[in-house]
């Protein structure tokens with residue numbers, strides 16, 4: 001369960017303070033598929049960094065499964081990320097000179113999973129995203145954008161995290177490939193993963209069960225999706 | 228992260244940019260190789276000096292005229308300057324100290340030696356029949372000076388092999404030939420076996436004559452320029468040293484030991500002094516080589532910092548998917564240690580080859596010891612840690628968000 005209470009985030013640059021998040025409060029239950037929507041610069045990525053325990057908020061409280069993450073140290077945040085969270089980044093962020101399998105298995109290295117099991121789990125994760133098996137030994141920079149995004153999704157779910165965060169996962173893809181990726185998220189959600197999808201596109205957000213609209217660092221509207 | 232995975236990650240990272248890794252390793256290779264080669268030259272010098280000192284004979288003490296001015300300088304300082312020791316002192320040492328095995332007094336000075344068709348300037352040593360035993364010298368041809376020669380003031384001479392060559396040419400037979408020392412005729416009766424010495428007191432380049440003859444015809448007085456005393460074993464060296472001092476003080480009527488007109492030096496002291504000199508020499512050589520090792524270390528640091536900057540996004544990603552600070556710092560630290568490890572290994576091999584070459588082609592004798600190799604290895608690993616630490620720490624402290632946004 002995710003519970004944000006009046007989360008704020010300031011950035012100070014050269015003595016000037018920019019208030020990016022100005023008091024965000026919402027709750028996301030386990031197993032939900034939620035989209036966070038808002039225009040560019042509204043603070044979506046910043047919010048995702050807080051939700052993903054990559055960054056600590058300036059103010060407010062963030063409870064993740066009853067842990068007050070907002071007061072955690074960098075070391076504890078790393079543990080939380082390793083145990084509970086999978087990221088899909090807008091820019092994929094794959095290791096270019098490593099094979100597809102190696103990229104997907106990378107989080108398991110840090111979880112100290114033995115090699116055979118890592119390979120097995122990486123294959124399973126890749127198959128569940130629909131990437132064809134003959135691509136597994138390719139270097140990740142030899143793939144198309146859509147294939148890269150599947151690899152990135154496989155990497156996010158290989159540790160079987162309770163929460164998957166995706167920042168504009170379809171931003172670099174054509175509509176058709178985007179649909180395929182979103183279907184993958186729906187399947188994952190059906191298996192019980194909580195999914196938070198960040199986007200500025202209405203069509204994409206509609207795939208979620210619930211849409212949280214933010215603007216200028218504040219929640220302006222929450223709605224239940226039409227489907 | 229498990230060790231095997233850490234090694235695999237490190238290997239992948241280093242092999243991604245092979246040329247850069249190889250050049251960085253080269254810096255360490257040169258540094259380690261020069262440390263190994265320089266130390267080998269220093270230690271080779273040390274070994275050869277020690278062996279030439281000990282080849283002069285075992286368990287030796289040297290008594291020389293004049294005051295002791297510190298070990299080392301006094302080896303030859305007294306020669307010819309003060310005249311306080313006599314043949315009688317030598318006889319007294321032999322007869323009244325029981326731990327003395329043999330005594331060899333000598334008077335030595337350089338003279339011009341002439342033969343028909345040749346001449347040379349070399350050390351003429353007036354000595355006794357005890358010389359071959361005490362000084363560990365063999366006679367290759369003919370005989371050495373006998374007690375009869377000493378009694379009868381015979382004008383006979385035994386030549387070192389180098390002197391033979393200088394006077395008569397390579398491979399000639401000098402036995403029975405006449406040589407002139409200080410315009411006095413001597414008959415060659417023997418040639419000593421080569422000892423392979425070098426330097427200021429080369430036993431192969433010398434003319435040995437009876438002590439009595441030398442005193443009567445060459446120096447013209449009763450003094451000796453040094454007395455070599457051989458103790459029965461190495462344990463009794465200090466006792467003998469003290470007993471000689473006491474005996475000579477008494478014989479010379481000196482009550483204050485600080486005013487002694489002679490000095491007694493232990494062979495071990497000479498070895499120790501020579502070792503400390505060559506030790507300093509070795510350290511000096513190794514330090515000069517160490518500077519290039521330092522430069523290699525700076526090269527490692529430079530490469531690792533570039534590496535960290537280039538891989539900022541990768542670091543951010545690794546952190547996002549669960550790497551802890553220790554995982555990141557270990558990864559980068561291991562990269563630099565791996566570089567210095569290979570640099571060290573290749574450096575040791577290259578240094579060894581260099582040291583071998585220096586000896587093989589006759590520039591200097593060298594000696595590569597296990598300690599040097601282990602030390603070099605340790606130093607190169609330490610360089611990897613020291614110069615890799617800062618870049619690794621910088622990588623591990625990166626904020627994952629800043630790193631992910633890095634272009």
Ligand SMILES: Nc1ncnc2c1ncn2[C@@H]1O[C@H](COP(=O)(O)OP(=O)(O)OP(=O)(O)O)[C@@H](O)[C@H]1O
Pocket residue numbers: 011012013018020038039040041042043044045046047200
């Ligand atoms: N490190 C930072 N220092 C200063 N300002 C920052 C920093 N990171 C983000 N911001 C500012 O915070 C605001 C929100 O940025 P954020 O990336 O969260 O927007 P976004 O909603 O994800 O936009 P987009 O849809 O374009 O990705 C922007 O005005 C940005 O300039």
Ligand SMILES: [Mg+2]
Pocket residue numbers: 044045046167
């Ligand atoms: Mg964004």
